[in-house]
Amino acid sequence: MTDRERFNNQMHYRPVDRCFNMEFGYWNENFRVWPMFRENEITSNGQADAFLNFDKNVNLGTVWMWPLFEEKTISETVDKRVMINKEGLLAEVPKDGHDTIAHFIKSSVVTPDDWKKVKEERFRRDDLKRQIDVEAWQKRHPRDRTYPLGVSCGSMIGKVRNVLTLEGLAYAVYDYPDMVEDMVETCCVLIEDFLDQVLPHLDFDYASGWEDIAAKNGPLVTMDFFKSVVVPRYKRINAKLKAHGIDIWYTDCDGDVRKMLPYFLESGINCLFPFEVNCGGHPTHLLDEYGKDLRIMGGIDKMALARGPEEIKKYLKSVERLVERGGYIPFCDHRCPPDVKQDYYLYYLDLKEQMFGMKG
Protein backbone atom coordinates (compact mmCIF):
# COMPACT_ATOMS: atom_id res chain seq x y z
CA MET A 1 0.00 0.00 0.00
CA THR A 2 1.30 3.48 -0.67
CA ASP A 3 1.40 6.06 2.09
CA ARG A 4 -1.48 7.79 0.35
CA GLU A 5 -3.66 4.70 0.17
CA ARG A 6 -2.88 3.88 3.78
CA PHE A 7 -3.75 7.37 5.03
CA ASN A 8 -6.99 7.51 3.08
CA ASN A 9 -8.03 4.01 4.09
CA GLN A 10 -7.22 4.56 7.73
CA MET A 11 -9.13 7.83 7.86
CA HIS A 12 -12.12 6.23 6.14
CA TYR A 13 -12.25 3.10 8.30
CA ARG A 14 -11.13 0.83 5.48
CA PRO A 15 -8.55 -1.97 5.90
CA VAL A 16 -4.89 -1.01 5.98
CA ASP A 17 -1.62 -2.94 5.78
CA ARG A 18 -0.41 -1.11 8.87
CA CYS A 19 -0.98 2.08 10.80
CA PHE A 20 0.04 5.36 9.14
CA ASN A 21 3.34 6.27 10.71
CA MET A 22 3.81 9.93 11.58
CA GLU A 23 4.74 12.28 14.41
CA PHE A 24 4.11 15.99 14.96
CA GLY A 25 7.69 17.11 15.50
CA TYR A 26 9.90 18.36 18.27
CA TRP A 27 10.81 21.46 20.22
CA ASN A 28 13.87 23.33 18.98
CA GLU A 29 15.67 22.28 22.13
CA ASN A 30 15.35 18.61 21.18
CA PHE A 31 17.55 19.23 18.15
CA ARG A 32 20.23 20.45 20.56
CA VAL A 33 19.90 17.98 23.42
CA TRP A 34 18.96 14.69 21.80
CA PRO A 35 22.15 12.94 20.64
CA MET A 36 20.58 11.31 17.58
CA PHE A 37 19.60 14.72 16.22
CA ARG A 38 22.75 16.51 17.28
CA GLU A 39 25.12 13.85 15.97
CA ASN A 40 23.30 13.59 12.66
CA GLU A 41 23.00 17.38 12.28
CA ILE A 42 19.23 17.25 12.19
CA THR A 43 17.80 20.67 12.91
CA SER A 44 14.24 20.61 11.59
CA ASN A 45 11.08 18.56 11.82
CA GLY A 46 11.23 17.76 8.12
CA GLN A 47 14.73 16.33 8.48
CA ALA A 48 13.63 14.39 11.56
CA ASP A 49 10.69 12.85 9.68
CA ALA A 50 13.03 11.60 6.98
CA PHE A 51 15.64 10.40 9.48
CA LEU A 52 13.07 8.43 11.45
CA ASN A 53 11.52 7.10 8.25
CA PHE A 54 7.99 8.23 8.85
CA ASP A 55 5.37 8.03 6.12
CA LYS A 56 5.35 10.97 3.75
CA ASN A 57 2.59 13.55 4.10
CA VAL A 58 2.53 17.00 2.47
CA ASN A 59 0.31 19.94 3.35
CA LEU A 60 0.07 22.95 1.03
CA GLY A 61 -0.91 26.53 1.56
CA THR A 62 -0.10 29.39 3.88
CA VAL A 63 -2.74 32.11 3.64
CA TRP A 64 -2.28 34.90 6.13
CA MET A 65 -0.97 38.41 6.55
CA TRP A 66 1.27 39.62 3.74
CA PRO A 67 3.61 41.43 4.01
CA LEU A 68 4.46 40.51 7.56
CA PHE A 69 5.67 43.20 9.95
CA GLU A 70 9.39 43.82 10.02
CA GLU A 71 10.88 42.33 13.18
CA LYS A 72 12.47 45.04 15.26
CA THR A 73 14.20 45.00 18.64
CA ILE A 74 12.91 47.76 20.87
CA SER A 75 14.97 47.13 24.01
CA GLU A 76 17.12 44.50 25.66
CA THR A 77 18.07 43.33 29.12
CA VAL A 78 20.70 40.78 30.12
CA ASP A 79 18.51 37.83 29.23
CA LYS A 80 15.47 39.16 27.35
CA ARG A 81 14.62 41.15 24.26
CA VAL A 82 11.52 43.26 23.74
CA MET A 83 10.65 43.32 20.08
CA ILE A 84 7.97 43.89 17.47
CA ASN A 85 7.37 40.44 16.01
CA LYS A 86 6.28 39.49 12.50
CA GLU A 87 2.61 39.81 13.41
CA GLY A 88 3.06 43.28 14.79
CA LEU A 89 2.97 42.33 18.46
CA LEU A 90 5.17 43.89 21.08
CA ALA A 91 6.63 40.77 22.65
CA GLU A 92 9.24 39.85 25.24
CA VAL A 93 11.36 36.83 24.30
CA PRO A 94 14.32 35.07 25.91
CA LYS A 95 17.69 35.86 24.41
CA ASP A 96 19.00 32.34 24.86
CA GLY A 97 16.29 31.08 22.52
CA HIS A 98 14.92 28.48 24.91
CA ASP A 99 11.48 27.27 23.99
CA THR A 100 8.70 29.25 25.61
CA ILE A 101 5.68 31.14 24.40
CA ALA A 102 6.62 34.81 24.25
CA HIS A 103 5.25 37.30 26.73
CA PHE A 104 2.92 39.39 24.58
CA ILE A 105 2.70 42.95 25.78
CA LYS A 106 0.68 44.87 23.19
CA SER A 107 -0.92 44.43 19.79
CA SER A 108 -0.72 46.66 16.73
CA VAL A 109 -4.48 46.24 16.40
CA VAL A 110 -6.70 47.47 19.20
CA THR A 111 -9.32 49.73 17.54
CA PRO A 112 -11.19 49.58 14.24
CA ASP A 113 -8.91 52.32 12.87
CA ASP A 114 -5.87 50.16 13.66
CA TRP A 115 -7.46 47.22 11.86
CA LYS A 116 -8.42 49.32 8.84
CA LYS A 117 -4.78 50.35 8.41
CA VAL A 118 -3.37 46.83 8.88
CA LYS A 119 -6.01 45.34 6.60
CA GLU A 120 -5.19 47.79 3.80
CA GLU A 121 -1.48 47.22 4.14
CA ARG A 122 -1.27 43.50 4.83
CA PHE A 123 -4.47 41.68 3.89
CA ARG A 124 -5.06 42.76 0.32
CA ARG A 125 -6.85 40.22 -1.84
CA ASP A 126 -5.13 41.52 -4.95
CA ASP A 127 -1.57 41.19 -3.61
CA LEU A 128 0.42 39.31 -6.25
CA LYS A 129 1.99 37.15 -3.56
CA ARG A 130 -1.43 35.55 -3.15
CA GLN A 131 -1.38 34.22 -6.69
CA ILE A 132 -0.51 30.51 -6.68
CA ASP A 133 1.66 28.95 -9.35
CA VAL A 134 -0.82 26.16 -9.83
CA GLU A 135 1.14 24.56 -12.66
CA ALA A 136 4.23 24.25 -10.49
CA TRP A 137 2.17 22.70 -7.71
CA GLN A 138 0.64 20.22 -10.16
CA LYS A 139 4.11 19.19 -11.39
CA ARG A 140 5.42 18.79 -7.86
CA HIS A 141 2.38 16.82 -6.66
CA PRO A 142 1.06 14.79 -9.57
CA ARG A 143 -2.13 12.78 -9.47
CA ASP A 144 -0.21 9.50 -9.35
CA ARG A 145 1.76 10.50 -6.24
CA THR A 146 2.21 7.99 -3.45
CA TYR A 147 1.64 10.27 -0.45
CA PRO A 148 -1.38 12.11 0.94
CA LEU A 149 -1.67 15.78 0.02
CA GLY A 150 -3.49 18.25 2.22
CA VAL A 151 -4.82 21.73 1.52
CA SER A 152 -4.57 24.27 4.31
CA CYS A 153 -7.76 26.14 5.12
CA GLY A 154 -5.87 28.46 7.40
CA SER A 155 -7.41 29.96 10.47
CA MET A 156 -10.63 31.84 11.08
CA ILE A 157 -10.10 32.97 14.66
CA GLY A 158 -6.85 31.52 16.03
CA LYS A 159 -4.63 33.86 14.04
CA VAL A 160 -6.96 36.74 14.80
CA ARG A 161 -6.26 35.94 18.43
CA ASN A 162 -2.53 35.96 17.64
CA VAL A 163 -2.78 39.46 16.26
CA LEU A 164 -5.00 40.85 19.01
CA THR A 165 -3.55 38.81 21.93
CA LEU A 166 -5.83 36.69 24.03
CA GLU A 167 -6.93 39.51 26.29
CA GLY A 168 -7.21 41.83 23.31
CA LEU A 169 -9.56 39.40 21.58
CA ALA A 170 -11.77 39.10 24.65
CA TYR A 171 -12.04 42.87 24.98
CA ALA A 172 -12.45 43.44 21.24
CA VAL A 173 -15.33 40.96 20.95
CA TYR A 174 -17.05 43.05 23.63
CA ASP A 175 -15.95 46.54 22.52
CA TYR A 176 -15.68 46.20 18.73
CA PRO A 177 -17.55 43.06 17.61
CA ASP A 178 -17.90 44.35 14.04
CA MET A 179 -14.14 44.78 13.81
CA VAL A 180 -13.48 41.23 14.97
CA GLU A 181 -16.13 39.89 12.62
CA ASP A 182 -14.45 41.74 9.77
CA MET A 183 -11.13 40.18 10.74
CA VAL A 184 -12.73 36.71 10.62
CA GLU A 185 -14.43 37.53 7.31
CA THR A 186 -11.11 38.69 5.89
CA CYS A 187 -9.49 35.39 6.87
CA CYS A 188 -12.36 33.51 5.23
CA VAL A 189 -12.33 35.46 1.99
CA LEU A 190 -8.59 35.05 1.55
CA ILE A 191 -8.89 31.29 2.10
CA GLU A 192 -11.79 31.12 -0.34
CA ASP A 193 -9.71 32.95 -2.95
CA PHE A 194 -6.88 30.47 -2.40
CA LEU A 195 -9.16 27.43 -2.58
CA ASP A 196 -10.77 28.73 -5.78
CA GLN A 197 -7.32 28.77 -7.35
CA VAL A 198 -6.17 25.32 -6.29
CA LEU A 199 -9.15 23.01 -5.72
CA PRO A 200 -10.11 22.63 -9.39
CA HIS A 201 -6.55 21.68 -10.34
CA LEU A 202 -5.12 19.40 -7.65
CA ASP A 203 -6.72 16.36 -6.09
CA PHE A 204 -6.20 16.85 -2.40
CA ASP A 205 -6.72 13.99 0.02
CA TYR A 206 -7.65 16.11 3.02
CA ALA A 207 -7.98 19.63 4.33
CA SER A 208 -6.25 21.09 7.37
CA GLY A 209 -6.60 24.14 9.56
CA TRP A 210 -5.12 25.81 12.62
CA GLU A 211 -6.95 27.53 15.43
CA ASP A 212 -5.33 27.10 18.87
CA ILE A 213 -8.41 28.77 20.29
CA ALA A 214 -8.74 26.63 23.41
CA ALA A 215 -6.79 26.20 26.62
CA LYS A 216 -6.90 23.64 29.42
CA ASN A 217 -10.08 25.27 30.72
CA GLY A 218 -11.87 25.49 27.40
CA PRO A 219 -12.48 28.01 24.60
CA LEU A 220 -10.50 31.23 24.34
CA VAL A 221 -13.30 32.97 22.46
CA THR A 222 -16.88 33.32 23.62
CA MET A 223 -19.09 30.53 22.37
CA ASP A 224 -21.69 33.05 21.17
CA PHE A 225 -19.10 34.65 18.92
CA PHE A 226 -17.73 31.30 17.79
CA LYS A 227 -21.19 30.02 16.83
CA SER A 228 -22.50 33.16 15.18
CA VAL A 229 -19.37 34.43 13.44
CA VAL A 230 -16.81 31.65 13.02
CA VAL A 231 -19.01 28.63 12.29
CA PRO A 232 -20.75 30.20 9.25
CA ARG A 233 -17.33 30.86 7.74
CA TYR A 234 -16.26 27.26 8.30
CA LYS A 235 -19.42 26.19 6.52
CA ARG A 236 -18.60 28.34 3.51
CA ILE A 237 -15.20 26.75 3.26
CA ASN A 238 -16.61 23.27 3.75
CA ALA A 239 -18.97 23.80 0.84
CA LYS A 240 -15.97 24.34 -1.42
CA LEU A 241 -14.15 21.33 -0.02
CA LYS A 242 -17.14 19.06 -0.45
CA ALA A 243 -17.68 20.25 -4.01
CA HIS A 244 -14.21 18.88 -4.74
CA GLY A 245 -14.65 15.60 -2.90
CA ILE A 246 -12.65 16.46 0.22
CA ASP A 247 -14.34 14.89 3.21
CA ILE A 248 -11.57 14.86 5.81
CA TRP A 249 -10.82 18.19 7.47
CA TYR A 250 -8.69 18.38 10.56
CA THR A 251 -8.04 21.40 12.71
CA ASP A 252 -4.93 21.85 14.82
CA CYS A 253 -6.31 23.15 18.07
CA ASP A 254 -4.56 22.61 21.39
CA GLY A 255 -6.38 22.66 24.69
CA ASP A 256 -9.84 21.37 25.61
CA VAL A 257 -11.94 21.62 22.45
CA ARG A 258 -14.89 19.60 23.71
CA LYS A 259 -17.24 22.58 23.99
CA MET A 260 -16.52 23.57 20.38
CA LEU A 261 -16.52 20.06 18.97
CA PRO A 262 -20.23 19.85 18.06
CA TYR A 263 -19.81 23.06 16.06
CA PHE A 264 -16.65 21.83 14.39
CA LEU A 265 -18.52 18.72 13.29
CA GLU A 266 -21.53 20.75 12.15
CA SER A 267 -19.16 22.85 10.04
CA GLY A 268 -17.41 19.92 8.41
CA ILE A 269 -14.29 19.79 10.58
CA ASN A 270 -14.33 16.10 11.45
CA CYS A 271 -10.86 15.42 12.80
CA LEU A 272 -9.02 16.78 15.84
CA PHE A 273 -5.25 17.32 15.89
CA PRO A 274 -2.98 16.84 17.87
CA PHE A 275 -5.43 16.20 20.68
CA GLU A 276 -3.65 17.15 23.90
CA VAL A 277 -4.56 14.48 26.40
CA ASN A 278 -3.93 16.60 29.48
CA CYS A 279 -6.62 19.00 28.25
CA GLY A 280 -9.13 16.91 26.35
CA GLY A 281 -8.85 13.56 28.06
CA HIS A 282 -8.00 10.19 26.55
CA PRO A 283 -8.99 9.93 22.86
CA THR A 284 -11.24 6.94 23.58
CA HIS A 285 -13.71 9.18 25.39
CA LEU A 286 -14.56 11.33 22.40
CA LEU A 287 -14.17 8.61 19.81
CA ASP A 288 -16.59 6.42 21.74
CA GLU A 289 -18.99 9.31 22.20
CA TYR A 290 -19.00 10.52 18.59
CA GLY A 291 -18.36 7.26 16.80
CA LYS A 292 -17.24 7.38 13.22
CA ASP A 293 -18.32 10.99 12.80
CA LEU A 294 -15.05 12.00 14.48
CA ARG A 295 -11.44 11.20 13.72
CA ILE A 296 -8.42 12.01 15.87
CA MET A 297 -4.78 12.41 14.93
CA GLY A 298 -2.35 12.49 17.85
CA GLY A 299 -3.58 11.75 21.35
CA ILE A 300 -0.45 10.02 22.71
CA ASP A 301 0.15 11.68 26.07
CA LYS A 302 3.54 13.41 26.06
CA MET A 303 3.63 13.10 29.82
CA ALA A 304 3.41 9.31 29.52
CA LEU A 305 6.41 9.44 27.18
CA ALA A 306 8.33 11.36 29.83
CA ARG A 307 7.54 8.80 32.51
CA GLY A 308 9.27 5.91 30.77
CA PRO A 309 8.75 2.48 29.24
CA GLU A 310 6.11 1.09 31.61
CA GLU A 311 3.84 4.09 31.21
CA ILE A 312 4.50 4.22 27.47
CA LYS A 313 3.54 0.58 27.05
CA LYS A 314 0.43 1.03 29.17
CA TYR A 315 -0.63 4.06 27.17
CA LEU A 316 -0.08 2.48 23.77
CA LYS A 317 -2.10 -0.54 24.90
CA SER A 318 -4.91 1.85 25.78
CA VAL A 319 -5.18 3.09 22.19
CA GLU A 320 -4.75 -0.28 20.50
CA ARG A 321 -8.42 -0.78 19.74
CA LEU A 322 -8.69 2.75 18.36
CA VAL A 323 -5.94 2.05 15.85
CA GLU A 324 -7.62 -1.22 14.86
CA ARG A 325 -10.96 0.53 14.47
CA GLY A 326 -9.63 3.19 12.16
CA GLY A 327 -10.17 6.93 12.06
CA TYR A 328 -7.32 7.35 14.53
CA ILE A 329 -3.63 7.92 13.79
CA PRO A 330 -1.53 7.84 16.98
CA PHE A 331 1.33 10.24 17.63
CA CYS A 332 2.64 12.45 20.43
CA ASP A 333 -0.03 14.98 21.37
CA HIS A 334 2.10 17.97 20.46
CA ARG A 335 5.70 18.69 19.48
CA CYS A 336 7.65 16.32 21.70
CA PRO A 337 9.31 18.37 24.46
CA PRO A 338 12.93 17.93 25.58
CA ASP A 339 11.98 16.63 29.00
CA VAL A 340 11.20 13.34 27.22
CA LYS A 341 14.50 11.44 27.20
CA GLN A 342 15.69 10.27 23.81
CA ASP A 343 15.84 6.67 25.00
CA TYR A 344 12.24 6.78 26.14
CA TYR A 345 11.20 8.36 22.84
CA LEU A 346 12.94 5.70 20.80
CA TYR A 347 11.36 3.03 22.97
CA TYR A 348 7.98 4.62 22.23
CA LEU A 349 8.61 4.74 18.48
CA ASP A 350 9.83 1.15 18.39
CA LEU A 351 6.89 -0.12 20.42
CA LYS A 352 4.40 1.86 18.34
CA GLU A 353 5.86 0.43 15.15
CA GLN A 354 5.84 -3.07 16.59
CA MET A 355 2.30 -2.91 17.96
CA PHE A 356 0.71 -1.22 14.96
CA GLY A 357 2.42 -3.09 12.17
CA MET A 358 5.02 -0.61 11.03
CA LYS A 359 7.88 -2.98 11.82
CA GLY A 360 8.19 -5.50 9.01
Add this chain to the structure above:
Amino acid sequence: MAKSLSECIIKGDHAGAVAIVKDALDEGTSAKAILNDGLIAGMAVVGERFKRNEVYIPEVLISARAMKMAMEVLAPRLAEAGVEPIAKAVIGTVQGDLHDIGKNLVVMMLKGAGFEVIDIGVDARPPAFVNAVKTTGAQIVGLSALLTTTMPAMEGTIRAIKEACPDVKAIVGGAPVTADYARRIGADGYGADAASAVDVAKGLLS
Protein backbone atom coordinates in the same frame (compact mmCIF):
# COMPACT_ATOMS: atom_id res chain seq x y z
CA MET B 1 -27.23 49.09 43.88
CA ALA B 2 -25.51 45.86 44.81
CA LYS B 3 -27.53 43.69 42.44
CA SER B 4 -27.12 46.10 39.51
CA LEU B 5 -23.42 46.42 40.17
CA SER B 6 -22.97 42.65 40.37
CA GLU B 7 -24.86 42.28 37.09
CA CYS B 8 -22.54 44.75 35.42
CA ILE B 9 -19.54 42.79 36.64
CA ILE B 10 -21.04 39.50 35.51
CA LYS B 11 -21.81 40.88 32.04
CA GLY B 12 -18.49 42.72 31.77
CA ASP B 13 -20.21 46.10 31.49
CA HIS B 14 -17.32 48.24 32.64
CA ALA B 15 -18.98 51.56 31.85
CA GLY B 16 -22.06 50.54 33.79
CA ALA B 17 -20.01 49.32 36.73
CA VAL B 18 -18.03 52.55 36.95
CA ALA B 19 -21.20 54.66 36.76
CA ILE B 20 -22.92 52.69 39.50
CA VAL B 21 -19.89 52.91 41.79
CA LYS B 22 -19.71 56.67 41.31
CA ASP B 23 -23.42 57.10 41.97
CA ALA B 24 -23.31 54.85 45.02
CA LEU B 25 -20.40 56.76 46.51
CA ASP B 26 -22.18 60.06 45.86
CA GLU B 27 -25.24 58.72 47.61
CA GLY B 28 -23.17 57.85 50.67
CA THR B 29 -23.02 54.08 50.29
CA SER B 30 -20.02 52.74 52.15
CA ALA B 31 -17.03 51.76 50.03
CA LYS B 32 -16.89 48.45 51.85
CA ALA B 33 -20.49 47.62 50.96
CA ILE B 34 -19.89 48.55 47.33
CA LEU B 35 -16.84 46.31 47.27
CA ASN B 36 -18.27 43.32 49.06
CA ASP B 37 -21.92 43.35 48.00
CA GLY B 38 -21.42 44.57 44.45
CA LEU B 39 -17.99 43.87 43.05
CA ILE B 40 -16.81 40.83 44.96
CA ALA B 41 -20.29 39.31 44.84
CA GLY B 42 -20.34 39.71 41.06
CA MET B 43 -16.89 38.17 40.57
CA ALA B 44 -17.86 35.31 42.85
CA VAL B 45 -20.73 34.45 40.49
CA VAL B 46 -18.32 34.58 37.55
CA GLY B 47 -15.92 32.33 39.42
CA GLU B 48 -18.61 29.77 40.15
CA ARG B 49 -19.78 29.79 36.55
CA PHE B 50 -16.18 29.36 35.38
CA LYS B 51 -15.71 26.35 37.64
CA ARG B 52 -18.90 24.83 36.25
CA ASN B 53 -17.75 25.47 32.65
CA GLU B 54 -20.72 27.76 32.05
CA VAL B 55 -18.38 30.58 31.09
CA TYR B 56 -14.77 30.49 29.97
CA ILE B 57 -11.66 32.62 29.95
CA PRO B 58 -13.00 35.40 27.66
CA GLU B 59 -15.99 36.03 29.94
CA VAL B 60 -13.73 36.05 33.00
CA LEU B 61 -11.45 38.57 31.30
CA ILE B 62 -14.19 41.07 30.55
CA SER B 63 -15.69 40.71 34.02
CA ALA B 64 -12.28 41.22 35.56
CA ARG B 65 -11.77 44.31 33.42
CA ALA B 66 -15.07 45.72 34.66
CA MET B 67 -14.02 45.03 38.25
CA LYS B 68 -10.61 46.60 37.71
CA MET B 69 -12.09 49.79 36.28
CA ALA B 70 -14.67 50.01 39.04
CA MET B 71 -11.91 49.48 41.62
CA GLU B 72 -9.93 52.37 40.20
CA VAL B 73 -12.80 54.61 41.29
CA LEU B 74 -13.35 52.82 44.59
CA ALA B 75 -9.79 52.19 45.77
CA PRO B 76 -9.08 55.67 47.21
CA ARG B 77 -12.31 55.55 49.22
CA LEU B 78 -11.47 52.08 50.51
CA ALA B 79 -8.12 53.37 51.69
CA GLU B 80 -9.79 56.35 53.38
CA ALA B 81 -12.18 54.02 55.14
CA GLY B 82 -9.34 51.77 56.26
CA VAL B 83 -10.78 48.73 54.49
CA GLU B 84 -8.12 46.05 54.42
CA PRO B 85 -7.76 43.26 51.87
CA ILE B 86 -8.60 39.81 53.16
CA ALA B 87 -4.98 38.76 52.64
CA LYS B 88 -1.94 39.38 50.47
CA ALA B 89 -0.80 37.08 47.70
CA VAL B 90 2.36 37.09 45.60
CA ILE B 91 1.83 35.61 42.13
CA GLY B 92 4.31 34.85 39.36
CA THR B 93 5.14 32.60 36.44
CA VAL B 94 8.20 30.51 37.22
CA GLN B 95 11.71 30.81 35.87
CA GLY B 96 12.10 30.15 32.16
CA ASP B 97 8.41 30.59 31.38
CA LEU B 98 7.23 33.83 29.77
CA HIS B 99 3.61 32.84 29.56
CA ASP B 100 1.32 35.07 31.62
CA ILE B 101 -2.33 34.44 30.87
CA GLY B 102 -2.79 31.79 33.57
CA LYS B 103 -1.07 34.00 36.09
CA ASN B 104 -3.07 37.03 34.98
CA LEU B 105 -6.33 35.17 35.41
CA VAL B 106 -5.42 34.12 38.93
CA VAL B 107 -4.41 37.71 39.73
CA MET B 108 -7.77 38.95 38.45
CA MET B 109 -9.78 36.37 40.35
CA LEU B 110 -7.87 36.93 43.62
CA LYS B 111 -8.34 40.69 43.34
CA GLY B 112 -11.96 40.04 42.55
CA ALA B 113 -12.22 38.10 45.78
CA GLY B 114 -10.71 40.90 47.87
CA PHE B 115 -7.06 39.92 47.98
CA GLU B 116 -4.23 42.36 47.58
CA VAL B 117 -2.09 40.84 44.85
CA ILE B 118 1.57 41.47 44.19
CA ASP B 119 2.21 40.36 40.61
CA ILE B 120 5.92 39.66 40.11
CA GLY B 121 5.50 38.89 36.43
CA VAL B 122 6.95 36.16 34.25
CA ASP B 123 10.23 34.25 34.29
CA ALA B 124 10.43 34.84 38.03
CA ARG B 125 13.41 33.27 39.72
CA PRO B 126 13.18 31.93 43.29
CA PRO B 127 14.77 35.04 44.84
CA ALA B 128 12.09 37.19 43.21
CA PHE B 129 9.36 35.16 44.89
CA VAL B 130 11.20 35.13 48.21
CA ASN B 131 11.87 38.88 48.19
CA ALA B 132 8.28 39.69 47.30
CA VAL B 133 6.92 37.50 50.09
CA LYS B 134 9.37 38.94 52.62
CA THR B 135 8.82 42.58 51.75
CA THR B 136 5.04 42.41 51.50
CA GLY B 137 4.29 39.92 54.26
CA ALA B 138 2.13 37.93 51.88
CA GLN B 139 0.37 34.95 53.35
CA ILE B 140 -0.10 33.20 50.00
CA VAL B 141 2.26 32.68 47.09
CA GLY B 142 1.06 31.38 43.72
CA LEU B 143 3.28 29.81 41.07
CA SER B 144 2.20 29.32 37.46
CA ALA B 145 3.82 27.26 34.70
CA LEU B 146 2.59 26.50 31.21
CA LEU B 147 5.19 24.06 30.00
CA THR B 148 6.35 20.62 31.10
CA THR B 149 9.89 21.96 30.76
CA THR B 150 9.38 24.90 33.13
CA MET B 151 7.20 23.09 35.64
CA PRO B 152 10.25 21.57 37.39
CA ALA B 153 11.29 25.07 38.47
CA MET B 154 8.33 25.04 40.85
CA GLU B 155 9.94 22.57 43.25
CA GLY B 156 13.10 24.57 43.79
CA THR B 157 11.13 27.78 44.03
CA ILE B 158 8.83 26.36 46.72
CA ARG B 159 11.84 25.05 48.64
CA ALA B 160 13.46 28.49 48.60
CA ILE B 161 10.24 30.20 49.65
CA LYS B 162 9.61 27.76 52.51
CA GLU B 163 13.18 28.06 53.79
CA ALA B 164 12.90 31.85 53.92
CA CYS B 165 9.24 32.15 54.92
CA PRO B 166 8.03 28.91 56.49
CA ASP B 167 4.53 30.20 57.26
CA VAL B 168 3.60 31.25 53.75
CA LYS B 169 1.30 28.90 51.86
CA ALA B 170 2.21 27.96 48.30
CA ILE B 171 -0.31 27.20 45.56
CA VAL B 172 0.68 25.92 42.13
CA GLY B 173 -1.20 25.72 38.87
CA GLY B 174 -0.94 25.75 35.10
CA ALA B 175 -1.59 23.58 32.09
CA PRO B 176 0.78 20.67 32.83
CA VAL B 177 0.39 20.82 36.64
CA THR B 178 -1.66 18.23 38.49
CA ALA B 179 -2.79 17.82 42.09
CA ASP B 180 -0.47 14.86 42.45
CA TYR B 181 2.49 16.88 41.20
CA ALA B 182 1.60 19.69 43.58
CA ARG B 183 1.70 17.26 46.51
CA ARG B 184 4.99 15.73 45.41
CA ILE B 185 6.79 19.06 45.26
CA GLY B 186 5.61 20.26 48.64
CA ALA B 187 2.98 22.76 47.55
CA ASP B 188 0.21 23.49 50.04
CA GLY B 189 -2.43 23.65 47.38
CA TYR B 190 -3.25 23.11 43.71
CA GLY B 191 -5.43 25.40 41.61
CA ALA B 192 -7.10 23.49 38.80
CA ASP B 193 -8.23 26.80 37.36
CA ALA B 194 -8.18 30.46 38.33
CA ALA B 195 -11.49 30.33 40.20
CA SER B 196 -10.53 27.21 42.14
CA ALA B 197 -7.25 28.88 43.05
CA VAL B 198 -9.25 31.49 44.97
CA ASP B 199 -11.08 28.79 46.92
CA VAL B 200 -7.78 27.07 47.70
CA ALA B 201 -6.20 30.33 48.82
CA LYS B 202 -9.12 31.14 51.10
CA GLY B 203 -9.05 27.61 52.48
CA LEU B 204 -5.36 27.85 53.28
CA LEU B 205 -5.90 31.11 55.16
CA SER B 206 -8.36 29.50 57.51
